[in-house]
Amino acid sequence: MRESIIMKIHxxxxxxxxxxxxxxxLMRLTQGFSESxxxxxxxxxxxxxxxxxxxxxxLILLSIHGFNGLRVILLxxxxxxxxxKAVSYGCxxxxxALIAYGSRTIIMVNTGMT
Amino acid sequence: xxxxxxxxxxxxSSQSITLRIARYNPEHDSTKTFMEFQIQYEKWTTVLxxxxxxxxxxxxxxxxxxxxxxxxxxxxxxxxxxxxxLACFTKISELNSNIITVEPMNNFPIxxxxxxxxxxxxxxxxxxxxxxxxxxxxxxxxxKEFLQSPEELEQYIQFSNCIKCGLCNSACPTMATDxxxxxxxALAQAYRYVADSRDKGKDxxxxxxxxSHGIWRCHFAGSCSQVCPKGVDPAMGIQLLRGYMLGxxx
Ligand code: HEM
Ligand code: SF4
Ligand code: FES
Numbered sequence: 546m547r548e549s550i551i552m553k554i555h556x557x558x559x560x561x562x563x564x565x566x567x568x569x570x571l572m573r574l575t576q577g578f579s580e581s582x583x584x585x586x587x588x589x590x591x592x593x594x595x596x597x598x599x600x601x602x603x604l605i606l607l608s609i610h611g612f613n614g615l616r617v618i619l620l621x622x623x624x625x626x627x628x629x630k631a632v633s634y635g636c637x638x639x640x641x642a643l644i645a646y647g648s649r650t651i652i653m654v655n656t657g658m659t
Numbered sequence: 660x661x662x663x664x665x666x667x668x669x670x671x672s673s674q675s676i677t678l679r680i681a682r683y684n685p686e687h688d689s690t691k692t693f694m695e696f697q698i699q700y701e702k703w704t705t706v707l708x709x710x711x712x713x714x715x716x717x718x719x720x721x722x723x724x725x726x727x728x729x730x731x732x733x734x735x736x737x738x739x740x741x742x743x744x745l746a747c748f749t750k751i752s753e754l755n756s757n758i759i760t761v762e763p764m765n766n767f768p769i770x771x772x773x774x775x776x777x778x779x780x781x782x783x784x785x786x787x788x789x790x791x792x793x794x795x796x797x798x799x800x801x802x803k804e805f806l807q808s809p810e811e812l813e814q815y816i817q818f819s820n821c822i823k824c825g826l827c828n829s830a831c832p833t834m835a836t837d838x839x840x841x842x843x844x845a846l847a848q849a850y851r852y853v854a855d856s857r858d859k860g861k862d863x864x865x866x867x868x869x870x871s872h873g874i875w876r877c878h879f880a881g882s883c884s885q886v887c888p889k890g891v892d893p894a895m896g897i898q899l900l901r902g903y904m905l906g907x908x909x
Contacts, residue, residue: 549869549904620871621837629871 551613558610565603572596591654604647612640673699676751678709680721681762684771693760694718700751706759707735707746710773722772730888733824737773738762743826743886764829780825783845786867789852792860811856818851818896820889827883827893839872843883843893846874850896853903865904874900 572590573581580586591597616636620629652658678698683691696717698709707725714721723746725735730748739749739761751759767775797803827843828834834842849868853861868874874897883893902908 547869548871548873548875552875553905617876621833621840621876624837624839624872 555610555613558606562603562606562610565599565606568599569603588654591651592657594655597651597655601648601651604651605644608640608643608647612636612643673701675699676709676756677758678713679758679760680710680713680772681760682721682772683763683769685769691762694721698751702750702752704751705747706739706744706749706751706754706761709751709759710746710761722770722774724774731822733822736764736824736826736829738764738829743829745824745826745888748888764825766829766831766834767825775825777823777825780823780828780842780844783841784823784848786841787845787849787852787864788860788867789848791852791855791858792863793858805857807856814856815851815854818847818854818891821848821851821891822889824888826886826888827891830882830886832880832882833876833878837872837876840876841868841870841873843877843897846877846900847883847891847893847896849874850900853900861903865900868900869904874904 576586591600613636616632619632619636675697678696679693680696681691682688682694696713698712700709705728707723707728710721710723711725714723723735723737725747726732727734728747730745733745735746736743737746738744739746740754740756740759743764746761761773763769763773763775767777767779769775795803797805821844823844825844827847831840831843833840846868849864852858853864877894877897879894879898881894884891884895887893899908
């Protein structure tokens with residue numbers, strides 16, 4: 546993929562994350578901090594589909610942004626054909642793994658599998 | 660008469676500083692060492708003149724590159740009291756210090772002492788095609804001239820002041836670790852030609868820079884623009900160039 550497309554995604558995911566994380570924080574402010582971390586409250590949040598969907602989108606956005614950022618840092622740290630290939634593919638694999646693991650939690654709680 | 664008096668006054672203003680010169684020969688030294696010299700200077704004495712004084716009177720083996728002595732050739736870039744500067748364009752008196760330390764530029768391989776290799780800078784500069792690209796020419800017919808309005812000239816003129824001294828590349832934090840990064844000097848020159856209304860090579864150059872070690876590896880540190888001795892603002896050039904890639908400019 547062209548670097549400009551990757552960086553457009555990088556900036557786009559950052560902007561979208563600012564908006565969605567703001568909503569996420571505002572939602573948390575509707576109750577006290579310790580209250581919001583109570584088991585029933587957390588479960589209820591995940592069961593509320595629009596909110597769970599938003600958390601899923603934040604997970605995807607920040608995984609893409611964070612792992613691309615990590616790729617950039619690693620590419621600037623050291624150079625070499627094999628190393629750079631390993632970094633690029635490694636970051637994509639780690640990104641997919643994190644999204645899969647996070648989605649698993651969201652889906653399991655949302656569908657009442659816990 | 661008046662002239663003689665002022666000359667005498669100036670002579671008496673002569674002061675001394677300690678000049679610390681980094682010595683390093685990659686062929687047999689494992690680390691950089693410093694040699695110290697006491698140098699007399701006047702308020703107009705430049706750091707380059709002080710180094711040449713050392714070569715003339717104390718140690719002729721100090722390696723330093725210079726030519727024009729007037730901030731035009733771009734040869735004498737070095738780190739002076741921690742900051743990349745031109746030695747011929749830096750007066751000792753402006754440094755406000757009794758100790759002047761000169762070291763070779765960062766991010767350049769050292770040939771010896773203060774002289775560094777410029778191959779990477781020339782290669783990256785060449786890579787961005789630093790010339791007007793178009794099919795026709797004004798040389799072939801004597802009736803033709805590529806006219807430009809003052810506004811069109813304004814778009815790029817400051818960037819054409821670049822003397823390829825490499826101080827910006829020396830100050831850039833990405834250059835320090837990314838050996839494939841194209842660097843602020845070449846990026847600013849890419850902008851200089853892309854923004855020239857006579858040039859048709861924009862797509863070519865943007866393609867070259869749209870690489871994993873190209874324009875996107877600039878992280879807005881801005882140190883390049885802080886150190887440029889010619890008033891070029893490479894950091895701004897890079898962001899304007901990015902504007903084309905992000906669709907804000909055409
Ligand atoms: C939502 C707020 C965020 C915004 C507005 C944002 C914005 C940005 C921008 C503009 C860059 C590019 C900087 C550059 O090219 O120099 C960047 C890089 C980066 N971001 Fe974020 N980011 C945010 C959140 C995050 C989070 C939560 C993470 C961690 C998961 C993260 C990880 C990174 C990394 C590792 C880099 C690469 C480092 C760098 O290029 O300097 N960011 N971010
Ligand atoms: S942009 Fe300025 S600092 Fe960089 S090479 Fe050109 S003149 Fe030197
Ligand atoms: S000697 Fe030419 S720029 Fe300093």
